[in-house]
């Protein structure tokens with residue numbers, strides 16, 4: 001039996017399930033739980049990741065829901081970098097972090113490549129005085145094509161970045177402009193050429209299916225161009241319209257009556273077509289959002305996050321996870337800096353997960369990989385997911401979205417393409433209807 005196809009229009013709200021429990025359940029009054037957890041030694045055998053948030057962008061894309069700033073001058077940026085380095089110093093003293101080296105590092109934003117070479121060297125060296133990522137297996141750095149000049153790309157390679165992730169989003173000049181994207185189409189090839197010439201172990205391209213103005217013809221050209229460029233991996237997100245985006249505001253103000261992007265069925269079809277083309281070219285589908293090719297195409301940050309690694313976060317509004325406690329830093333620029341400068345940890349809100357919430361979290365996040373070996377969960381949590389999640393697994397199996405073979409749960413391709421929609425069925429009732437952010 002197959003479920004009725006979901007042909008729903010794109011509406012305002014979050015679609016992508018980035019974490020569990022939902023961020024809106026993390027409490028300011030529980031921020032101390034993160035500090036207390038940081039003060040205790042780590043659980044044995046838990047890998048550590050480091051996330052560094054760079055919140056600056058040249059322009060704010062109309063679909064952006066991140067905490068970004070387009071108006072900071074060089075002295076504000078310098079003060080921010082000092083605060084991040086100081087936060088690293090403070091965190092490195094905690095028992096949960098002291099003496100540990102991150103297995104993987106992720107510079108996200110915002111636009112990390114907005115920083116100059118001088119600022120980047122200052123930041124990398126400053127953090128590493130306190131937390132060395134010597135020996136880290138993966139260092140990812142997010143870039144916006146228009147900010148990549150050859151010396152900067154070479155400096156990033158020289159500083160040890162292994163995985164350069166280029167936010168192409170779309171190859172069409174008009175679509176980039178219509179979505180208020182900062183970079184121009186012609187800057188993509190140039191940036192990609194610099195990245196390839198520099199010899200990074202892995203170059204990833206980000207695309208978005210369903211940007212405003214997207215058409216079947218243009219999307220086909222985007223796929224062809226991606227295949228021609230032959231990156232090591234391709235990440236494709238389906239366009240959503242979270243509440244705090246420019247598009248959502250226009251809809252709320254009545255400037256825009258209906259969402260100016262394709263419906264979900266069309267976006268899923270576009271991602272499915274891209275995956276099929278990439279598979280024909282030798283890529284494998286590593287998750288609901290990623291195609292990859294070759295032994296260099298790792299994504300340890302994603303894998304660590306989804307398998308319960310500790311994640312130390314640095315920077316304004318960034319999200320961390322230490323020993324079963326979720327936390328988020330202060331989410332405004334000046335208050336974040338002032339908190340660090342006053343000598344206090346900039347943790348704004350936190351949530352202590354129960355064992356069952358940890359199980360739900362890792363299970364639903366790993367479903368996004370397209371396959372889950374439930375024996376690993378039984379070993380780790382002492383609970384068999386096939387019993388714990390018997391109801392939703394049966395429902396999605398009956399609907400044709402997944403199959404169960406022994407201890408293995410496998411998503412069908414059309415299930416994988418809408419996996420975020422399916423995950424809510426694994427939540428307890430109190431988390432099904434809550435606002436995600």
Ligand code: SF4
Pocket residue numbers: 056057059060061063064065066068109110111144167
């Ligand atoms: S480049 Fe990324 S972080 Fe910056 S405004 Fe656009 S979507 Fe947001």
